[in-house]
Amino acid sequence: MKRGWVNKSFQYLKLGDRISPADNVRYYFSIEVLEFTESVLKEYGSIEPSHEGIVLWAGRKNDNKIIVNSAIAPDTDSSGTHIIIKPESMVRFITFLSDSKLTYVGQIHSHPGSWVGHSSGDNDLSCFKREGLISFVAPNYGLEGILPFSQCGVHRYMDGNFTLLSKTYVAKRMKILGIQAKLLDLRNKMDIRWNVKNGID
Numbered sequence: 001m002k003r004g005w006v007n008k009s010f011q012y013l014k015l016g017d018r019i020s021p022a023d024n025v026r027y028y029f030s031i032e033v034l035e036f037t038e039s040v041l042k043e044y045g046s047i048e049p050s051h052e053g054i055v056l057w058a059g060r061k062n063d064n065k066i067i068v069n070s071a072i073a074p075d076t077d078s079s080g081t082h083i084i085i086k087p088e089s090m091v092r093f094i095t096f097l098s099d100s101k102l103t104y105v106g107q108i109h110s111h112p113g114s115w116v117g118h119s120s121g122d123n124d125l126s127c128f129k130r131e132g133l134i135s136f137v138a139p140n141y142g143l144e145g146i147l148p149f150s151q152c153g154v155h156r157y158m159d160g161n162f163t164l165l166s167k168t169y170v171a172k173r174m175k176i177l178g179i180q181a182k183l184l185d186l187r188n189k190m191d192i193r194w195n196v197k198n199g200i201d
C-alpha cells in the first residue's frame, strides 16, 4: 500500500539546515496556479496593515512527476501574524478535490518579514500532513511575488517532520509550465478585508 509520495528510504545530502533529497521527484507548476497564488497573497499583503495569506495547491501525481494544476484560496481568519482556514472552507476544498479527482499537493502561506522557516504553529497546525506534502513560505507578505522560488522557504513533510529543501534542489526539480489550471476562490468577498462594497451606500 502506498504511504505517500516520498519513499522513506531516501538518502539525504545535508546542506546546512536545508537538504537535497536523493530522489527522482519532479514538480511541474502551472503558471496560472502561480499567478493566482501571487495575486491572492498580494491581496492579503495589501490589507492595511498587511495580513498573512494562504493558498492551497492540488494536482496529480504520475510516478515521480507531480503536476500542480490547481489552486484554491480558502476562506480564512487572518491577521498580520497568523492565518487559519475556516472549517467550512476545508469541507468545500475536500469536496472540490473529490469532484475534480485531484490530490492535495501542498500549500503556500506568507510571513511578515524575510524569515521563511516554519513556526511551531506551521508545523503543528498544517492540515493533512503526510509524506511528500510541500509547504512554501513566501517572505514579506508575498508582496514581491513568489518567483523565483529561491526567495521562498520550500519545505517538504518527510519522516514525520517538515524539512527545508535546498535552493539547488528547488531550482532543479520545480519547473513552471504553461498548462491550464483549475482555480477556486472560496474567500468571502463581502468580508471587509477585501474592501468590496456590498451594494449598500
Ligand SMILES: [Zn+2]
Binding pocket: 109, 110, 111, 118, 119, 122, 137
Ligand atoms: Zn507561518
